Amino acid sequence: MQRTGKRIGYHDEELEIARFAKALSHPVRIKILRLLENQTCCFTGEMTAMIPMAQSTISQHLKALHEAGLIQGEINPPRVKYCVNRENWERARELFDQFFSDSPNAFSC
Amino acid sequence: MQRTGKRIGYHDEELEIARFAKALSHPVRIKILRLLENQTCCFTGEMTAMIPMAQSTISQHLKALHEAGLIQGEINPPRVKYCVNRENWERARELFDQFFSDSPNAFSC
DNA sequence: ATAGTTTATCGTAAATTTACGATAATAACT
């Protein structure tokens, strides 16, 4: 992804949006977030029960969402209760909202 | 990405969001869309002049955005004039807006 | 026809993502 000496000067916001977008770029992660949004479930196990994927794979996707900051986990032995991370969720909402809305004159090129 | 016989039943919206998100998951593609949004430029060449990346790489990213439906190109020989695709842009805005907003009870898990 | 300009495509190498099963880790129970 970065092979030459050339540096592209990205703005923080560009990196931020891309980072959130990357977390949302797999349908199963969208599904997981939807489940958390609807409070249909919270424990990892409930997700693995509802999504026909290996437990390790679900865990991997949860990790991706966690690293992007979109979810957080609370240990509740032996289980882990996940939920949406309010602060970053709001931040992501704001970024996407802004990104899509400040485009008044972009269409008629 | 799909190696077993198991099929995960994704909803169309989940696939749609993931698809748009994937298009937005690289900072240079965000940058390109920003340029188009601000009408700073429209021709491929203007982008390759502003972004220190190989022309072929820029073209590849434009292709990705085009395939996701976010931009469209109008041939204007020997150049190509790109702009945001109004319909799909609105669709994406709608999807993300919806996705981030219907989460009233998700935080207090 | 030839040359010039602009953009897309090809070939390819390196990096990353995605999925799986197997195993480890953690903490509660016998």
Place this chain on the structure above:
DNA sequence: AGTTATTATCGTAAATTTACGATAAACTAT
């Protein structure tokens, strides 16, 4: 101590992404 239940991590293979230079394609202009 040993068992059980739940989740994370490891190792790994296949697929995809990303970047580049080289080349082709398309269309103008000479």
